[in-house]
Amino acid sequence: MRNFVLRNFQCLSFLSRKALFRSILKNHVRNVGFGLERKHKSYSTLNQDPKAASVYTHKNAEVSFTADKYLNLKRNPNFSELTQEDITFFQSVLPSNNIIVGNEDDLLPYNIDWMRKYRGKSKLIVRPKTTKQISEILKYCNDRRLAVVPQGGNTGLVGGGVPVFDEIVISTNNLNKIRSFDHLSGSLICDGGCILENLDNYLAEKGFMMPLDLGAKGSCQIGGNVATNAGGLRLLRYGSLHGSVLGLEVVLPDGTVLDNLVTLRKDNTGYDIKQLFIGSEGTLGIIAGVSIQTPRKPKAVNVVLLGSNSFEKVQETFIRAKDELTEILSAFEFWDANSVKLIQAHIVQGSKFPLDTNYPFYILIEVSGSNKVHNDEKLSSFLENLLENQIVGDGVVAQDETQAKVIWAIREGIPEACNKAGSVYKYDLSMPLECMYKLVEDLRRKLMDAGVYGKDLPINNVIGFGHIGDGNLHLNVSAQNYTPEITALIEPWIYEWTEKHNGSISAEHGLGLMKAEYLRYSKSSSMINIMKKIKKELDPNGIMNPYKFLPD
Amino acid sequence: MRNFVLRNFQCLSFLSRKALFRSILKNHVRNVGFGLERKHKSYSTLNQDPKAASVYTHKNAEVSFTADKYLNLKRNPNFSELTQEDITFFQSVLPSNNIIVGNEDDLLPYNIDWMRKYRGKSKLIVRPKTTKQISEILKYCNDRRLAVVPQGGNTGLVGGGVPVFDEIVISTNNLNKIRSFDHLSGSLICDGGCILENLDNYLAEKGFMMPLDLGAKGSCQIGGNVATNAGGLRLLRYGSLHGSVLGLEVVLPDGTVLDNLVTLRKDNTGYDIKQLFIGSEGTLGIIAGVSIQTPRKPKAVNVVLLGSNSFEKVQETFIRAKDELTEILSAFEFWDANSVKLIQAHIVQGSKFPLDTNYPFYILIEVSGSNKVHNDEKLSSFLENLLENQIVGDGVVAQDETQAKVIWAIREGIPEACNKAGSVYKYDLSMPLECMYKLVEDLRRKLMDAGVYGKDLPINNVIGFGHIGDGNLHLNVSAQNYTPEITALIEPWIYEWTEKHNGSISAEHGLGLMKAEYLRYSKSSSMINIMKKIKKELDPNGIMNPYKFLPD
Incomplete structure (x- = not known):
């Protein structure tokens, strides 16, 4: 943004601040922390090259079975068990390199989710290349009452894409045209x-x-x-x-x-x-x-990072962004001071945060549109108004694409920083904006009252971040270990709180295995009843992704 | 648009061209021709004041019954007939002024659609004020197997909102909070x-x-x-x-x-x-x-009318509009020369069209956004490019809201002009853009070959207009009279053509009574099969709006 002058705003000069951001850039990429990205990629590689799997399967073998953790889940006896005859059938439909059977190491990447939280016991992976092959496979499984799990990139967060017992995994990896x-x-x-x-x-x-x-x-x-x-x-x-x-x-x-x-x-x-x-x-x-x-790719994108003194001010900033940036507003994200502490402790140790002062809340705003000059003018006027009216304390505007990526990397490094800090209880909720951060505060208070939250205590951090524009809060609780006691303190309390505030217990992650039994907190029994009717109508034998999504 | 200069573009000065547009303004409103608007309003009024109905019921009484026109439709004998006991029940749920029973004149506005094309024989209209009342009414009707038709503003175009036989009309007029x-x-x-x-x-x-x-x-x-x-x-x-x-x-x-x-x-x-x-x-x-x-209301809106020499140029204009106007583009409509002839003959007789030269195609583009100066700059640059590259022949840009309304009124006056020209066969189709206008040309040729299209022949006009941005064509055939012979020439030919070009036989009007039997042209038997399962599951007695929507 050339000739862009704002009193309190620091215009990030990439050259002078390069060192400052180098470590952030090193550890982050635009879309996800490198660590996670690497894990994802490795799965893809593994699927192609079984030999390369050995390094990872060693670690994967440590992940405990879902069935051993969720003791209430029992294998549905109506489902058949895989026979040699079944395998022979699948071999008649697919070439041999699109079937994985027998070798535990080769099966493992499909049995474990990428968070390494869920682990199934599938003995067969089929990887059809055509719709016709999927059709033949599913028809056979349905006739034979063989349960299946459709699996895409295996990047889900609620255990929906991996088997629980011996369901056959139908991978869509080969459907890539x-x-x-x-x-x-x-x-x-x-x-x-x-x-x-x-x-x-x-x-x-x-x-x-x-x-x-x-x-x-x-x-x-x-x-x-x-x-x-x-x-x-x-x-x-x-x-x-x-x-x-x-x-x-x-x-x-x-x-x-x-x-x-x-x-x-x-x-x-x-x-x-x-x-x-x-x-x-x-x-x-x-x-x-x-x-x-698909929409047109915007010709110009810009990103700004703001420091805010209260969640009320965050909301006011959002209202003004909708009002003044309207058609060019393309993201409005927030995170709290605790999130920054985690980032600084685990991702960019020793580096200085782009804003000089600490704020209780931070805001990332992205604008994008067809005309850079117009975008910049709107953004400039918007930021001036924010400062004049003391709605934000300070801010930086990215001067180029690299700086924009740096600001995005802070926001997107939060989940990774949290993962590095300990065992993470992840919640993905949506609710009316005005009560969004109250949940984080209420949970902190509850955990403090229970004497488990603080330095050297079982829970070392509770952070809130997410998509303000969608009313979508990601609430992460960072603990020393997963324990039934901590789980019992948080759940179902957090779902009850969400229900009471007309929210959803799953904004975007879905239900999967993790939240199936909590569906009632977001949907009435009449709604669940219709869902069950539809499930029964389309999948009368219940072979599709069983044990998940809907409560029993 | 201040200081807006384009070589070939005429900047509409409202003061100097006032007289020219006066007649258009007089005859049109922004949303629909006055005539239609009046009819709509009168229905609302009728519902409140039965005495005012007499003027209209006289004309309505001339509309023939749907059951007499669609001889293949038979009243479903599984449905009960209304008894005095039923009426007594409804009187226990609703105050007397929210029930219409007995008086034919009072029933008529609910039995006839606003196009005066469909007419049912309902003997009872109920007008609940609360969700609880709807629930009580529906439960009773379901238990008693009394068929019902939900009716909103009764503005549908496919006969979906009025009864066919003696279905009870459940009007939502009183649910207005x-x-x-x-x-x-x-x-x-x-x-x-x-x-x-x-x-x-x-x-x-x-x-x-x-x-x-x-x-x-x-x-x-x-x-x-x-x-x-x-x-x-x-x-x-x-x-x-x-x-x-x-x-x-x-x-x-x-x-x-x-x-x-x-x-x-x-x-x-x-x-x-x-x-x-x-x-x-x-x-x-x-x-x-x-x-x-709900989105933010844009602070600035502008409208432009362009003349184009071919449908290919219309498409090219659309691509450029998406590319250059992107986030501020809010409408992209088109109509053909025949549409303008109808407008001039029936709506604005003797008035001059805003563009001096005649073109085979006309385009209306609306832009809207948060900053008038930016919008105007984008629009100006876009229009200059169009002219420089000879993609459009000529155009006018509205100078104020009134002129914008005038341009919109031309587009929105087309259906009314067509109605005034004779009996109209209306088709609402969507399809890939490149073949959209070919359908109009193919139909004209087909009707000419059959010797029915031309001066003093049964069909006097075939026009195409609609929403380019959504690939949605409105094709109207203006005839001297509705005849089975003309219908047979057009249908199902037009649906077959649409199917062959991967289109939809109903882009936005719906299926209602008019297109239920043609659904197969847009949906496979597997899809229709699932629809029927869902219908059966949610409405097992089939009391909701029978005889419509899905084929038998």
């Missing part, structure tokens, strides 16, 4: 297994972008994104997948292929069946193809 | 019977707007908008209701109230059941309450 792109309408049709980042790169060359962006973009697959109704960083601007997905190709448990890969923005012909699969977490069918509306 | 508005998140909660324009006016005072806009806004109700997944003029910018509706309160046929009136932008807890009701056209339940995400 872009089928068509229409530059006139911006509609993209691709296989469900295409990696989000690959799609975004493909579109970038054509001046378009994916309407969603999330930390796991380097590994997560569009079919999995749709199946989990992934939210992420661009929802504020481009809306949810319920609005941007135009059509789906879904294989039902009985092998029926629902072909609804239309590219139409308007289509009022009957119930919008595809919506049922958006957010169904693999419990109704497998998403083999996706048609999605 | 705004329940809450959160200026922080922009979420509005209101009764399903709130009139769209009233909601928009309410929000305008707070600096917000409804994310949808359509011709019937003065009469249509938000519950009906949701039930029909109304598209309209703002979809290009703000997306469909599948994205902007946050939650619904729906009464199921058995009286169950599905309470899902959340105001959360992110909520991944289970299947997104509310989506099923968006576009269900009253066949699954009654929408008693709506929670919707």
